[in-house]
Amino acid sequence: DAEITQSPRHKITETGRQVTLACHQTWNHNNMFWYRQDLGHGLRLIHYSYGVQDTNKGEVSDGYSVSRSNTEDLPLTLESAASSQTSVYFCASSESQGLSSSPLHFGNGTRLTVT
Amino acid sequence: AQSVTQLDSHVSVSEGTPVLLRCNYSSSYSPSLFWYVQHPNKGLQLLLKYTSAATLVKGINGFEAEFKKSETSFHLTKPSAHMSDAAEYFCVVRGAAGTALIFGKGTTLSVSS
Numbered sequence: 001d002a003e004i005t006q007s008p009r010h011k012i013t014e015t016g017r018q019v020t021l022a023c024h025q026t027w028n029h030n031n032m033f034w035y036r037q038d039l040g041h042g043l044r045l046i047h048y049s050y051g052v053q054d055t056n057k058g059e060v061s062d063g064y065s066v067s068r069s070n071t072e073d074l075p076l077t078l079e080s081a082a083s084s085q086t087s088v089y090f091c092a093s094s095e096s097q098g099l100s101s102s103p104l105h106f107g108n109g110t111r112l113t114v115t
Numbered sequence: 116a117q118s119v120t121q122l123d124s125h126v127s128v129s130e131g132t133p134v135l136l137r138c139n140y141s142s143s144y145s146p147s148l149f150w151y152v153q154h155p156n157k158g159l160q161l162l163l164k165y166t167s168a169a170t171l172v173k174g175i176n177g178f179e180a181e182f183k184k185s186e187t188s189f190h191l192t193k194p195s196a197h198m199s200d201a202a203e204y205f206c207v208v209r210g211a212a213g214t215a216l217i218f219g220k221g222t223t224l225s226v227s228s
Contacts, residue, residue, distance in 0.1 A: 033216075106159040
């Protein structure tokens with residue numbers, strides 16, 4: 001079955017370190033998204049991509065970057081981790097952007113703690 | 116611009132009683148609307164979606180939602196709650212094709228025996 005896999009599941013890092021969270025999907029979806037989930041805020045969009053070499057900023061993109069070199073992967077990089085970036089991060093994918101009704105398929109999340 | 120408001124942050128029901136989770140939306144376009152469920156330490160799973168077809172949408176696990184344009188609402192209901200329904204529920208809106216989904220802040224559903 002197709003799936004979307006995030007790694008690692010848990011990560012503890014120190015302030016100022018660069019951290020990369022991996023996301024790999026086998027749905028062959030063009031669209032991929034990164035969200036962070038925080039208590040009281042729901043899910044907020046960090047970055048998204050509509051295809052290879054395409055990246056876009058979301059609602060809370062400061063301090064984060066992504067790159068899309070192939071269809072399957074959208075790694076999320078924290079350039080210099082801050083305590084405010086302690087959160088649970090979810091990767092998601094969906095079909096072509098022309099289908100506004102296409103739902104998201106989510107990974108199981110990465111819990112990141114910045115100390 | 117699109118936005119979504121979940122009117123209750125926490126709902127508590129007894130097993131076997133009806134569930135009502137409320138959601139209001141705002142959209143400049145004819146919206147696509149979704150409900151997702153998240154069980155502890157899990158990713159989000161699609162419960163149901165509205166895409167301008169029938170206004171009453173049936174989803175998985177006995178849930179359904181009714182799209183009411185005049186009230187800009189998309190409330191989630193279930194006739195009889197089960198213990199396994201205890202989870203976080205998110206109402207989600209997407210506007211024009213190509214725009215990212217906007218999530219509500221979530222409603223925690225607790226089910227007591």
